[in-house]
Amino acid sequence: MSDIVLKTEGLTKHYGGVHALVDANFELRRGEHVAIMGDNGAGKSTFVRQITGVERRTSGKVWFDGQEVDFAGPLHAREAGIEAVFQNLALADDLDVPSNLFLGREKILFNLGPFSILDRKGMRQATEAALKRTAVKIPNLGSTIRNMSGGQRQCVAIARTATFASKLIIMDEPTAALGVQETAQVENIVRTLKDNGEPLILISHNMRQVFDLVDRIVVFRRGRIVANLRKEETDGQDVVAYITGAKTQNMAAAAL
Amino acid sequence: MAQTTFGVGGLTYDHSKRHMPQELNVLIALVLIIAAFELLGRILIGDSFLLNTRDNVDTIFNQARLQIIILQVSIVGIIAIGITQVIISGGIDLSAGSVVGATAMIAMSFAQVAMVNGNPNPKAVFLEQGWVDLPVIVPVIVGLGCGLLAGLINGSLIAYTKIPPFIATLGMMVTARGVAKWWTKGEPISFPTESFAGIGKGLMPVVIFLALAVLFHLMLKYTLYGKRCYAIGSNEEAARMSGINVERHKVLVYSIAGLLAAVAAIVLSSKNLTAQAGMGVMYELDAIAMAVIGGVSLSGGRGSIIGTVLGSLIFGVIISGFTFLKLDAYYQEMVKGAIIVGAVVLDVWRQRRRSSRG
Numbered sequence: 380m381s382d383i384v385l386k387t388e389g390l391t392k393h394y395g396g397v398h399a400l401v402d403a404n405f406e407l408r409r410g411e412h413v414a415i416m417g418d419n420g421a422g423k424s425t426f427v428r429q430i431t432g433v434e435r436r437t438s439g440k441v442w443f444d445g446q447e448v449d450f451a452g453p454l455h456a457r458e459a460g461i462e463a464v465f466q467n468l469a470l471a472d473d474l475d476v477p478s479n480l481f482l483g484r485e486k487i488l489f490n491l492g493p494f495s496i497l498d499r500k501g502m503r504q505a506t507e508a509a510l511k512r513t514a515v516k517i518p519n520l521g522s523t524i525r526n527m528s529g530g531q532r533q534c535v536a537i538a539r540t541a542t543f544a545s546k547l548i549i550m551d552e553p554t555a556a557l558g559v560q561e562t563a564q565v566e567n568i569v570r571t572l573k574d575n576g577e578p579l580i581l582i583s584h585n586m587r588q589v590f591d592l593v594d595r596i597v598v599f600r601r602g603r604i605v606a607n608l609r610k611e612e613t614d615g616q617d618v619v620a621y622i623t624g625a626k627t628q629n630m631a632a633a634a635l
Numbered sequence: 636m637a638q639t640t641f642g643v644g645g646l647t648y649d650h651s652k653r654h655m656p657q658e659l660n661v662l663i664a665l666v667l668i669i670a671a672f673e674l675l676g677r678i679l680i681g682d683s684f685l686l687n688t689r690d691n692v693d694t695i696f697n698q699a700r701l702q703i704i705i706l707q708v709s710i711v712g713i714i715a716i717g718i719t720q721v722i723i724s725g726g727i728d729l730s731a732g733s734v735v736g737a738t739a740m741i742a743m744s745f746a747q748v749a750m751v752n753g754n755p756n757p758k759a760v761f762l763e764q765g766w767v768d769l770p771v772i773v774p775v776i777v778g779l780g781c782g783l784l785a786g787l788i789n790g791s792l793i794a795y796t797k798i799p800p801f802i803a804t805l806g807m808m809v810t811a812r813g814v815a816k817w818w819t820k821g822e823p824i825s826f827p828t829e830s831f832a833g834i835g836k837g838l839m840p841v842v843i844f845l846a847l848a849v850l851f852h853l854m855l856k857y858t859l860y861g862k863r864c865y866a867i868g869s870n871e872e873a874a875r876m877s878g879i880n881v882e883r884h885k886v887l888v889y890s891i892a893g894l895l896a897a898v899a900a901i902v903l904s905s906k907n908l909t910a911q912a913g914m915g916v917m918y919e920l921d922a923i924a925m926a927v928i929g930g931v932s933l934s935g936g937r938g939s940i941i942g943t944v945l946g947s948l949i950f951g952v953i954i955s956g957f958t959f960l961k962l963d964a965y966y967q968e969m970v971k972g973a974i975i976v977g978a979v980v981l982d983v984w985r986q987r988r989r990s991s992r993g
């Protein structure tokens with residue numbers, strides 16, 4: 380078995396005339412936590428959408444878990460073991476926590492096709508277990524998530540990734556809208572994942588957070604990967620220079 | 636003390652943001668409206684609205700009026716059940732009343748007795764052996780088929796051509812009414828077989844309404860079907876991203892709404908012993924009003940069958956209340972219009988309050 384969980388080669392996405400992602404070559408190893416940084420509009424979310432089957436790529440190749448893949452939809456990516464927390468969360472406000480966790484993958488007590496009876500108890504217990512694993516505490520699992528704080532909603536979205544056995548977790552700006560304490564909570568979850576050896580791609584603008592949490596930083600600029608930096612070999616200033624374009628890297632020389 | 640701290644990292648949860656179940660509010664409104672009519676009745680006409688004032692009968696309530704209230708809402712109530720699940724899924728169905736008209740006409744023509752007063756009934760079905768009474772299952776199946784077809788067309792248009800539900804079902808509203816008129820060139824059809832007439836006899840509409848209410852309450856609460864209705868109505872994009880086949884679900888939802896409109900048509904034409912092309916006009920609006928009064932949100936994702944049943948009772952109580960106060964039928968229609976608009980205003984107001992809470 381190869382050591383590489385995810386690999387992309389020449390991954391490209393055009394939206395009409397907008398070249399949102401150009402020729403991205405990316406690798407993620409088992410147990411590795413990698414940050415993707417870059418200005419707004421650099422193509423970070425676009426990159427995630429191509430890997431998770433939310434959109435179909437214009438060109439390029441993707442290997443996941445040793446196999447070349449081309450997911451037809453987000454559910455296929457999930458079935459293969461990629462769990463993503465999208466920037467727009469993708470939660471249903473009027474559903475409770477277990478229903479959101481199991482949205483689209485409900486546990487069934489008795490199969491009657493579309494009218495199957497739900498295993499409500501089973502889903503609630505699994506939810507409690509998942510929240511325990513991520514050290515998230517949410518009062519009253521049975522109430523709708525509409526009235527929850529941004530942090531709690533984010534935790535629900537993250538706990539969703541932890542509920543299902545996954546091989547890769549992707550988080551797109553998970554703390555962008557959160558306060559200090561809530562950010563700390565999410566960072567704790569990320570550390571737990573690291574301890575469990577679960578690989579992660581973290582998109583973030585928060586330099587301190589990135590240096591705290593990840594092993595490697597990949598910088599996107601104008602749809603291209605412009606730097607691939609091991610944490611020990613770089614610092615905040617250096618990364619900012621790549622983000623703003625003040626500095627460029629010879630990618631061939633930096634290949635890991 | 637609105638904020639309490641929970642968990643690692645001190646996530647906050649605002650208890651003031653938790654609220655009573657919507658259904659409880661609706662129930663309280665129902666009781667208050669009944670009390671208001673009780674009071675108005677004593678003051679204006681010196682009679683009790685719901686309590687039994689006759690000394691010779693040993694019941695607390697005025698059974699006759701209770702029966703009238705629930706009987707008069709039960710047929711539209713059946714439609715309201717279907718519309719509730721449509722609205723919860725983020726849609727709307729304006730075609731139900733017309734589908735009732737078309738279905739009633741078509742079903743009734745398959746439920747004709749062979750002989751009327753000793754003469755062959757020209758509207759009955761003619762087979763080799765002469766004019767025959769068809770078994771009751773035939774008009775029922777044909778009727779349900781009509782409703783299903785209308786719902787299937789609604790759902791497919793909405794799911795696959797992406798036209799707004801409002802427009803698609805408005806088109807069906809006009810088309811189905813046309814079918815109802817065209818079927819007999821506008822003539823009413825009467826003389827159903829005895830077994831067909833039995834479907835809507837006496838309190839049968841109430842029994843059917845409540846049985847369907849229980850069934851759909853369970854479906855919305857405990858099955859995958861219900862979960863998907865709420866999920867799609869709450870956040871269609873999230874539902875799609877989660878791998879739910881939103882399009883197929885919508886077709887199912889509108890088909891079921893069509894089936895329920897057909898049930899209402901069968902019960903109604905059976906109860907009235909006749910079908911006319913104008914049957915069911917405006918029923919969809921009454922049904923939407925019942926649902927919205929009962930707390931079903933027009934923006935989708937929220938509401939329940941219990942709420943709709945309570946909403947239908949409020950609707951019935953108000954209409955009976957006006958009759959009881961001996962107000963003219965014209966006022967009744969105006970009040971009905973006001974209830975419908977009022978219910979939607981209430982929904983908009985609820986939503987605004989909800990979003991301002993953050």
Ligand SMILES: Nc1ncnc2c1ncn2[C@@H]1O[C@H](COP(=O)(O)OP(=O)(O)O)[C@@H](O)[C@H]1O
Binds near residue numbers: 399426
């Ligand atoms: N669906 C879309 N249609 C057209 N252009 C898009 C679409 N999604 C993203 N873009 C464009 O692609 C570029 C990259 O966007 P995005 O990946 O969201 O950036 P980031 O997540 O790094 O902020 C931006 O210029 C954005 O406007």
Ligand SMILES: [Mg+2]
Binds near residue numbers: 423425551
């Ligand atoms: Mg983004």
